[in-house]
Amino acid sequence: MTVMEQRGAYRPSPPPAWQPRTDPAPLLPDAEPYRVLGTEAAAQADPELLRRLYAQLVRGRRYNAQATALTKQGRLAVYPSSTGQEACEVAAALALEDRDWLFPSYRDTLAAVARGLDPVQALTLLRGDWHTGYDPHEHRVAPLCTPLATQLPHAVGLAHAARLKGDDVVALAIVGDGGTSEGDFHEALNFAAVWQAPVVFLVQNNGFAISVPLAKQTAAPSLAHKAVGYGMPGRLVDGNDAAAVHEVLTAAVRHAREGGGPTLVEAVTYRVEAHTNADDATRYRGDAEVETWRGHDPIALLEHELTERGLIDEAGIRAARDAAETMAADLRERMNQDPVLDPMDLFAHVYAEPTPQLREQQDQLRAELQAEGEQR
Amino acid sequence: MTVMEQRGAYRPSPPPAWQPRTDPAPLLPDAEPYRVLGTEAAAQADPELLRRLYAQLVRGRRYNAQATALTKQGRLAVYPSSTGQEACEVAAALALEDRDWLFPSYRDTLAAVARGLDPVQALTLLRGDWHTGYDPHEHRVAPLCTPLATQLPHAVGLAHAARLKGDDVVALAIVGDGGTSEGDFHEALNFAAVWQAPVVFLVQNNGFAISVPLAKQTAAPSLAHKAVGYGMPGRLVDGNDAAAVHEVLTAAVRHAREGGGPTLVEAVTYRVEAHTNADDATRYRGDAEVETWRGHDPIALLEHELTERGLIDEAGIRAARDAAETMAADLRERMNQDPVLDPMDLFAHVYAEPTPQLREQQDQLRAELQAEGEQR
Amino acid sequence: MTTVALKPATMAQALTRAMRDAMAADPSVHVMGEDVGTLGGVFRVTDGLAKEFGEDRCTDTPLAEAGILGTAVGMAMYGLRPVVEMQFDAFAYPAFEQLISHVAKMRNRTRGAMPLPITVRVPYGGGIGGVEHHSDSSEAYYMATPGLHVVTPATVADAYGLLRAAIASDDPVVFLEPKRLYWSKDSWNPDEPATVEPIGRAVVRRSGRSATLITYGPSVPVCLEAAEAAREEGWDLEVVDLRSLVPFDDDTVAASVRRTGRAVVVHESGGFGGPGGEIAARVTERCFHHLEAPVLRVAGFDIPYPPPMLERHHLPGVDRILDAVGRLQWEAES
Amino acid sequence: MTTVALKPATMAQALTRAMRDAMAADPSVHVMGEDVGTLGGVFRVTDGLAKEFGEDRCTDTPLAEAGILGTAVGMAMYGLRPVVEMQFDAFAYPAFEQLISHVAKMRNRTRGAMPLPITVRVPYGGGIGGVEHHSDSSEAYYMATPGLHVVTPATVADAYGLLRAAIASDDPVVFLEPKRLYWSKDSWNPDEPATVEPIGRAVVRRSGRSATLITYGPSVPVCLEAAEAAREEGWDLEVVDLRSLVPFDDDTVAASVRRTGRAVVVHESGGFGGPGGEIAARVTERCFHHLEAPVLRVAGFDIPYPPPMLERHHLPGVDRILDAVGRLQWEAES
């Protein structure tokens, strides 16, 4: 066989496989984060929704403060606060219907709580009496996910399965700016787009992954610009503007519900407190930056809007605060009780039925506990 | 502590962290794959370069044919042909300086050969007498990489290390359309962009990952659109137009060399033959598609240009073919010799020094071989 | 459902049949992976499933193993029973995190609220002349991970029975398919498929009185061959096919070794840190006073899997097994 | 180089000092990982390195473990000596493919042309009240992977010595740091750092005649404590600290067991498929006729690592070790 026999024909056209596919333009995010509060768009917002958001923000802030306080009292092993990020947490919860699913990261207990989860159950992982402290099916909240970005493919798979079954279910998954660097982020978004799965990916860009600032995490124009590479819309939103986050997420959820496929939403926000109570943020950032962000506080932004426009009065504000205090008091009280633990639970859920090997170990621990009990 | 004390101040500005960063516009690929041959741009091309590319394409096609023939003769365990993709393979090799590094995937033995590697060494992996059949340092060709996309972070690390050492070295890594779905692709591009490492990523979009067509692999407008999500330029090129691929890659290499950071290049091409000799492509695609692509053959495209413009004559074409035949004859002859193997090599390179455990196993095999020898 | 005459059948065909029957019986069974749909898998083990059940039930995924297993987790969360194919042993590694931190742990993490009935099919082991990264024996990784079941068939009938049991299991199962047995044939009758036994039972493939060969998967036929050859040397070897590495059938194995008093564990996986250490240790714990000699191990060398032309020197063969049997301190006997 | 008085020092400080000395001695040593630069690591083990050597030598990477290890591979290909930090044990899993298929195999794949002198530091094990995925004992995975060295210190001096040796090694080393010993103190003198012994030597931490406890890393102090407690029961226990799991110091271990005739392997990792099986099997192979009882194992249970409030029931403690010692068939003695 000679080379010439092997050679194909000449045709000076563009490569045949290539066709202009999806138009990229509508997938690209706007040049600025979308805002509602303090802009003309605010006039369109539903006052009732704004008041609901406000009450939840106030409650969320109080929840964060209470949880952090519990770490100091030794009642929580660790707490990653979402103080300053409440608008994202709350809007994510409120953008979903009951039948939808939330896939939180380890920082998003507040989103789970705003969705209806008992705060004590939400904090189980961080108290340390078990891992996931709730039945995920009850409120359709997936287990809080510690390994970063690894829950994103779960959200895609669940949404895909629901669609295959003909169920009207959207999954909303939350990930941090740092988490976008993981391979699982990439694979999840790609699967979602190829399968046109009803998923919304919410990136809470809070400026840091523990000590690592965004500039060391990515060189992209914005994280929302990643969307076009998967063929899904990317949206950029002011993450401290609860009305804006809610609007953008609601639109993305609707888009997904209507068969439009996934959306990537980047919410620009800031982690006002340290990474967790165990972290020392002064090692990697200055007070000035934090102070600047305190000037863009999600509660203040919304309260200003509500007050300015006469949508809330002193009593309304007080009611929100009181409700938050009640939640906090109840949480404090219940967290101050020692959980009742059964060490034998260690073996109860490894498999549907313990293996013969586990049964032996179970017997061993039982005997040890008995001996311990007798000694006392 | 009450909620109000916890609350920050009001400031109706955009979120402080957010600044318009990199301008996305220049990072986006053109709407159509860039072409040179058969367009006005061809007039600008260096005739000497075109002739060099032509000779290499012809040689590459012959190399592919010879390697495939060797599988039929049982001289190669398996061969993934790059027939139809020679323009990418050859242009990748020629776009680099000697001091640069090439990171091929398992399909890219031709790129390695075009870079100067002995074809027999390049085929060692596929013959089965060892894994990497050459010293990567000699021609600065990283080991052929079978696990898809996993060599991309290596390319980034090497380029980064060279830059840290002050060396003028660019790394060019090749990956398939399927490989872009892997997490390692994502992580490699992100690291490259954050570190501004001198790397060029060449995606050979040949339409398939074994049997899986591009439409099941991605929903993106193009694979080159992924670049903007990392903050690097994305370029789309006709992968069968050797002059175009060479020009785009050369520009990307220069950009990297000058400190401009990485580029993602998508070359639109087609895998004319089956995935490997062991594959049956009729199971997943029709002849018509293949025929269409044979009409956009890289050799024919370039030969037409050269002939039309009088840059090559019959003698020149014959010379290229003769050189290819000589290479093929030499390759055939050398591959028809049985490689000399020493089973004791199994232990020679696991560690710098064999562990005591390996020494025991070494002794065992030595004794077995001796016993075998005595039996004969 | 039409009946296909598969008599004699290959192990690959039995596996296909198991998935087909499972999919027909239970609409929540979904097959997914690279090239499993249109192509029917690079080993043709999923051949015909997409055609019969549609692409939504047998899906060609994008090329990303963590994504495949990760989305399977989500699908299982929603009540499906994904059967995931990893194309080759070493290409399952990108999915390691999903397997270890989620698949293996989800039931436990959620106190049983979220079991994950996922079957992860992994073609494994060597002997087929595969180039690097295509012949790993990765069972040690899976065995060391609580929450996973780990099974591997050695016969055509077991391929069917174990895969049905794996898919039916409410726990995740790593289903290791010995590549070099894919084309092994048997006169297995697919119309009377073996009763599906629960996972976890070893089987004595050959009875013997001198010593026990404990093995599984690709090494079972090798051990049976060795047992035949051993007769010439005057040894009557028993061969135990574990079939399930997790759970481990201590009863069957210990009963055999107590009878014979001597044992060799045989596998293709590297010896150091491989399954054989665990097996030898547990046998010794249980049978110490019945042992005439230490339990020995015949395994692959502790090296990266060799290139095709050298693999025969690596793989435990009949001679190496007989050598080990010879070292079982027979002098003590006489 | 200024000398810091670190006397007594913690294990964390000794590790920092080892990296600092290695970086000062060899400009090709680069530290990289999540939060290792400005913050100095979540355990502060890289504290001060970025300040002293600059961010190019101690680099905060993007958050992606495969990317971290994968780029380290490329850096090592170009002659650097990367010291990679994985933030926690379970967060090393996303890098598994890079570790198994590239880091462990590159030297072999290239016939020695491309060795990869990479140190992968992995804080491992429990006992610090970490939430899920923060307390895995993953050594079994690494032990089963030819091409890797696997070491783990139990003392402050060894932390320094072994890490220097790991960084100096031309082979990749998985360096397992027992998290709960990070703050253990010793009167180690950093100005006369222990001579850097080559990797692969176990050490007898306590001599005894009744039985040998074979252990490593976080379980060494527990075994020493158990040995003290055992005196009351009339047992004089020897404690062997393996320090290196790969290569394994068969000579030291076997010599001890031949002396004592009895052995218990103790580790925190799960028992089934864990390091103990390998260790028990090799000890038995070598010391069969010296053994008065089977080698027993005291290990973590075969379960996902428990939540903080239950971890004490999982971790092998003094009582469980003494129970095992008690089962070493002492009746036979009398």
Ligand SMILES: Cc1ncc(C[n+]2csc(CCOP(=O)(O)OP(=O)(O)O)c2C)c(N)n1
């Ligand atoms: C796979 C993985 N790697 C590392 C970690 C350790 N870790 C916990 S939080 C964190 C930073 C996360 O940053 P980001 O994604 O931005 O979320 P944020 O903390 O800001 O909410 C890191 C590195 C982890 N949990 N998972």
Ligand SMILES: Cc1ncc(C[n+]2csc(CCOP(=O)(O)OP(=O)(O)O)c2C)c(N)n1
């Ligand atoms: C990590 C990994 N997963 C799966 C495979 C098996 N495999 C080999 S080639 C191939 C398809 C590759 O497609 P693409 O990246 O488009 O490259 P092409 O073959 O078209 O050159 C697959 C799935 C592999 N080699 N590595």
Ligand SMILES: [Mg+2]
């Ligand atoms: Mg963040």
Ligand SMILES: [Mg+2]
């Ligand atoms: Mg392809």
